[in-house]
Structures are given as structure tokens and as C-alpha cells.
Amino acid sequence: MxxxxxxxxxxxxxxxxxxxNELDYLKSAYKTIAKSLEPNHWKSLYSKMFSLYRCKINVFGFLADAYKTEMGPLIDMYRNHQPDxxxxxxxxxxxxxxxxxxxxxxxxxxxxxxxxxxxxxxxxxxxxxxxxxxxxxxxxxxxxxxxxxxxxxxxxxxxxxxxxxxxxxxxxxxxxxxxxxxxxxxxxxxxxxxxxxxxxxxxxxxxxxxxxxxxxxx
The missing domain is CATH 3.40.50.1000 (HAD superfamily/HAD-like)
Known part of the structure; x- marks a missing residue:
């Protein structure tokens, strides 16, 4: 053209x-969150998070339940991380x-x-x-x-x-x-x-x- x-x-x-691709932003954010929650085993958590996303399951709800935390700080981490x-x-x-x-x-x-x-x-x-x-x-x-x-x-x-x-x-x-x-x-x-x-x-x-x-x- x-x-x-x-x-x-x-x-x-x-x-x-x-x-x-905005999907790459999502992946970058998920990696940041996974590393924060599981510094030594973040890849398996990241894998689960991305799979849940692909299956249209609430990722932040899963994390809040699994790690006994509030969703708000996790969402803030998603929005405010420095993206790769x-x-x-x-x-x-x-x-x-x-x-x-x-x-x-x-x-x-x-x-x-x-x-x-x-x-x-x-x-x-x-x-x-x-x-x-x-x-x-x-x-x-x-x-x-x-x-x-x-x-x-x-x-x-x-x-x-x-x-x-x-x-x-x-x-x-x-x-x-x-x-x-x-x-x-x-x-x-x-x-x-x-x-x-x-x-x-x-x-x-x-x-x-x-x-x-x-x-x-x-």
C-alpha cells in the first residue's frame, strides 16, 4: 500500500x-507475577496461569485463592510492571x-x-x-x-x-x-x-x- x-x-x-501483540504484554505480566509468588519455581506457575487464561478461567481469582492474598495487588502488578x-x-x-x-x-x-x-x-x-x-x-x-x-x-x-x-x-x-x-x-x-x-x-x-x-x- x-x-x-x-x-x-x-x-x-x-x-x-x-x-x-498485546498477548505478549499479558505473558510479560504473568511472568512478573509468577516470579513474585514463586521465585524458585515460577515457570510451572506461569504455565498454569497461561493455561487458565487460554481456558477463560479467572487467573487472578485462582491466584488469590491459592496464595491467600487479595486480587487488587496482583492486578496492580499486572498493570504497573515494566513490560518485556x-x-x-x-x-x-x-x-x-x-x-x-x-x-x-x-x-x-x-x-x-x-x-x-x-x-x-x-x-x-x-x-x-x-x-x-x-x-x-x-x-x-x-x-x-x-x-x-x-x-x-x-x-x-x-x-x-x-x-x-x-x-x-x-x-x-x-x-x-x-x-x-x-x-x-x-x-x-x-x-x-x-x-x-x-x-x-x-x-x-x-x-x-x-x-x-x-x-x-x-
Whole structure:
């Protein structure tokens, strides 16, 4: 997919399951929790936790019962740990190409400020970003237009793109605002995988890509 970029172009990205797999964040958090509860035998506990998750059984409920503790501190550990996560292949090449053409890069993501910003730090992309919009900080979540109008206010431009993965909520506002919308197809690990239920015009992205290597920044 060709994208013509210049100083009046803003390319906006979702974070979770768009720049990296959110499942890897979950794994990272589970490992942190397992090491805290079972420092010498954490791998077997981690294995059980991940299996419970895959079977849609309440992991935190299991831990609270098994270790006679409250769920709150465990959930806090999940949300506030320093994650071990990695960008999808091709992301940095696309970012470099956008910057080489004097384009702007921004993030619009739902979630808690501390959690989402820790992810961005771990992914080592903060130096590329011109604006970051986190739902907790702005008091609004997708699909609200508020989050995207905040980008327009912070980065005035003539053309906006939004690259994301979740058809349920990601593209409603950008489509309504006249942005170009691009959906990254589920690689089989996405947390939200119900795209088939949201392929109506309001939710549908204008373009689809398999991975970041499908982008050609010109």
C-alpha cells in the first residue's frame, strides 16, 4: 500500500495489537507475577496461569485463592510492571520512512496512562512520536471523535491516516472525520478477534494490510 507523505501528513497508530501483540504484554505480566509468588519455581506457575487464561478461567481469582492474598495487588502488578514486549517487524522502517519525508507520527490508544506509556517506553519509540493520546488522560475512549480531534488540534495537517486493528471501535471516528483508515489483519494472536462481526461501512477500514511490510512510504 502506497502512502504519500509530506510535512502536511500525520500518520496515527493504535498501540495494542497494532505495533506489537498485546498477548505478549499479558505473558510479560504473568511472568512478573509468577516470579513474585514463586521465585524458585515460577515457570510451572506461569504455565498454569497461561493455561487458565487460554481456558477463560479467572487467573487472578485462582491466584488469590491459592496464595491467600487479595486480587487488587496482583492486578496492580499486572498493570504497573515494566513490560518485556517487542515491535512487529517493519515498524521502525515505516517510522523512519515517514520521518524522512517530514511526516508526523502520533498514537491514539485506550487504556491507563501509566500502563500505555510504559509500553511505549519499552518499545523504544518515544523519540519518533509527535503526540500521544491516551484515553485515561483525555477522559474519552474510542470510538469517540474526541480522541481524534485532539490529534487534529495538536498536529494541524491536510491528511490524516489511522492504522489500527480493532474494527469494533478503531475506525468509526476516523472514517467520520474524513481520515484514511488502514486495518492491520489479525496475525492469530490478537486479543480482539471478532472483526467478522463489524464489517459494516461505519466500522470497516478503507484499506487492509497483512503486516508493516505492506507499506510503501513515498
Amino acid at each position: 502506497d502512502i504519500k507523505v509530506n510535512k502536511n501528513t500525520v500518520i496515527v497508530f493504535d498501540l495494542d495489537d497494532t505495533l506489537y 514486549i517487542h515491535l512487529f517487524d517493519g515498524v521502525i522502517a515505516v517510522f523512519d520512512a515517514i520521518k524522512a519525508k517530514n511526516g508526523k507520527i502520533a498514537i491514539v490508544t485506550d487504556g491507563r496512562s501509566k500502563t500505555q506509556r510504559a509500553k511505549l517506553k519499552s518499545l523504544n519509540i518515544l523519540s519518533y512520536l509527535d503526540t500521544i493520546i491516551v484515553s485515561e488522560e483525555i477522559g474519552s475512549e474510542k470510538p469517540s471523535e474526541v480522541n481524534f480531534k485532539a490529534i487534529e488540534k495538536a498536529l494541524p495537517a491536510t491528511e490524516y491516516y489511522y492504522i489500527a486493528d480493532n474494527l469494533k471501535k478503531d475506525f468509526v471516528a476516523p472514517n467520520a472525520l474524513g481520515w484514511k483508515s488502514v486495518a492491520l489483519i489479525d496475525n492469530g494472536k490478537n486479543i480482539h478477534f471478532e472483526s467478522h462481526a463489524y464489517m459494516n461501512p461505519e466500522n470497516l477500514a478503507q484499506n487492509f494490510i497483512i503486516d508493516f511490510n505492506d507499506f510503501n512510504i513515498i
